[in-house]
Amino acid sequence: MVKQRKALSLISGGLDSMLATKAMLEQGIHVEGVNFFTGFCVEGHTQALRKKDNKKPKRNNSLWVAQQLGIKLHIVDIVDEYKDIVINPKHGYGANLNPCLDCKIFMVKKAQEWIEAHDFDFIFTGEVIGQRPKSQRKETMPIISAESGANDLLLRPLCAKNLPETKPEREGWVDRDKLFDFSGRSRKPQMALAAHWNIDEYAQPAGGCCFLTDPNYSGKLKDLWAHRGNKYYELDDIMLLKIGRHLRVSDHFKMIVSREEGETRFLEGYRKQFTYVKTLSHPGPITLLDGDDISAEDIYLASAITARYSQGRDEAEVTVLVGQPNKEPREMNVIPKKANEIEKHWLL
Ligand code: SF4
Secondary structure, eight states: OOOOOOEEEEEEESSHHHHHHHHHHHEEEEEEEEEEHHHHHOHHHHHHHHHHGGTOOSSSSSHHHHHHTTTTEEEEEHHHHHHHHSSTTTTTTOSSSSHHHHHHHHHHHHHHHHHHHTTEEEEOOOOTTTTTTTTTSHHHHHHHHHHHOOOOGGGTTTTTSSSSSHHHHHTTOOGGSSSSOOBBBBHHHHHHHHHHTOOOOOOOOOOOGGGGGGHHHHHHHHHHHHHHHHSSSOHHHHHHHTSSEEEEETTTTEEEOOOOOHHHHHHHHTTSSSEEEESSSSOOOEEEEESSSHHHHHHHHHHHHHHHTTTTTTTSSHOOOHHHTOOOOOOEEOOOOOGGGGGGGGGH
């Protein structure tokens, strides 16, 4: 009897990994998927909190892909181990703080460890040569294979015909003739293949799945590192960079001001950890003060700025509630800042 081969698919939730997985299932391979949670993922969080994204489905796309294709998905939390990749990428960053090549190597390395532990035969990804300027180039494909330790157990079904044969192809586990030769940034071949397989719903292709590729987000992360004096971060730090308006009003603290109701509720969950200001007399935002040695003057300034973003912005005074860790919250009246007193350079 021919042994059924088992493969692990790296599933991002986008179209490419969905098609690569479908291609392997079509060849009779037993496929399970893995999705790595880095903390920088875009989906879910923003859709759940922001009104403008409310119409997007609030789902985990990797789970949705697995469910559509009928495979098991393993979601693996790599938040702690991943820090070293973001902080010290051997191959450097892309256009923003995205360490794409190191990230790919790391994820394939984790996948290689997983297949060794679970007695699977090979790994595959939805990578396509030329699709991403930094990490998906012909020259980077062998680097990922070699530095991850997966070597020729790493197959890229969508562009395999443009690459040297891998072990799964040599050994006849998969039929190379039924693999693909996609390359470049055009999504048309993928869309045609999706149509061929009657896949008519998928996450928007190439649609920024990771905050590290976002210039605004990267700017806020750089600011955080610069003002803390080191490149370290905690999960809460990188979550909060996704939320609200960030104002660097001083070297020793910044303000995180909610922009709408969903964000206000989310930030309220951090009241015990931070000094915060919430408008009381008028509907308005909540603000977290992120920093050290926060003085009474800092709190007054942050309150006056917070009042500026409330519906009491044109009033003579706004009452706010000020809370500090381990202290009873207290009320305070402040004069809202005028629009021209909000310095442009404060906004991150
Ligand atoms: S976009 Fe983000 S998740 Fe994707 S390879 Fe780059 S760093 Fe990794």
